[in-house]
Amino acid sequence: xxxxxxxxxxxxxxxxxxxxxxxxxNMNHEYMSWYRQDPGLGLRQIYYSMNVEVTxxxxxxxxxxxxxxxxxxxPLILESPSPNQTSLYFCASSLSGLAGGPSGELFxxxxxxxxxx
Amino acid sequence: AQTVTQSQPEMSVQEAExxxxxxxxxxxxxxxxxxxxxxPPSRQMILVIRQEAYKQQNATENRFSVNFQKAAKSFSxxxxxxxxxxxxxxxxAFMKRGLNNAGNMLTFGGGTRLMVKP
Numbered sequence: 058x059x060x061x062x063x064x065x066x067x068x069x070x071x072x073x074x075x076x077x078x079x080x081x082x083n084m085n086h087e088y089m090s091w092y093r094q095d096p097g098l099g100l101r102q103i104y105y106s107m108n109v110e111v112t113x114x115x116x117x118x119x120x121x122x123x124x125x126x127x128x129x130x131x132p133l134i135l136e137s138p139s140p141n142q143t144s145l146y147f148c149a150s151s152l153s154g155l156a157g158g159p160s161g162e163l164f165x166x167x168x169x170x171x172x173x174x
Numbered sequence: 175a176q177t178v179t180q181s182q183p184e185m186s187v188q189e190a191e192x193x194x195x196x197x198x199x200x201x202x203x204x205x206x207x208x209x210x211x212x213x214p215p216s217r218q219m220i221l222v223i224r225q226e227a228y229k230q231q232n233a234t235e236n237r238f239s240v241n242f243q244k245a246a247k248s249f250s251x252x253x254x255x256x257x258x259x260x261x262x263x264x265x266x267a268f269m270k271r272g273l274n275n276a277g278n279m280l281t282f283g284g285g286t287r288l289m290v291k292p
Contacts, residue, residue: 088278090278090279092280097183097284097285098284099178099180099265099267099282099283099284099285100219100265100267100280100282101282102279102280105278105279115279116279145217147219149219151278154278155278161269161278162221163221163278163280165218165219167216167217167218168217168218168219
């Protein structure tokens with residue numbers, strides 16, 4: 058089954074304790090990205106990757122890191138989490154970075170609820 | 175930069191009736207895509223419908239249709255014959271067309287929570 062898998066789905070942690078949210082897709086997609094969802098703000102892009110070893114900042118990258126060493130994986134790293142990073146996080150992927158066409162349709166993971174105390 | 179505004183934080187509708195969710199956007203781009211996504215309590219983001227800005231014809235998908243007014247920068251979603259399973263958060267989203275620096279970045283509105291009542 059074609060899917061984007063995120064782990065963990067739920068996490069409660071404390072300020073300053075490094076954590077990683079993993080994202081893996083099995084569709085051989087080139088493009089992957091991370092969004093965070095906050096009430097009233099919708100989803101906002103954190104980082105994206107057009108292909109292996111190519112990553113760039115989205116709209117709200119502060120406090121986050123990513124890596125793209127393999128095509129299928131795109132982990133989101135919070136080196137020193139803070140309470141303002143409490144949010145619902147989504148990983149998404151598409152066949153290519155060509156926006157909007159059939160190959161650009163975004164597939165979303167099921168979300169990871171992160172709470173930073 | 176683009177902005178997307180959904181002015182109705184919450185709406186409700188009786189089962190089998192019709193409801194319209196509003197969305198306006200602001201952009202200087204001429205070529206772009208607009209989307210409606212549904213997020214049920216399971217949190218999954220589900221693509222409901224998509225509109226290409228260069229097409230004048232409004233997109234439809236079964237009970238879901240849009241009213242796309244490019245000059246007014248308005249993109250409303252109409253749900254006909256509402257069903258209990260339509261209860262969800264609905265997000266309007268914008269994407270610039272073509273290969274661009276941000277790839278497939280979606281700009282989302284704040285969402286409208288729709289409750290379908292039996």
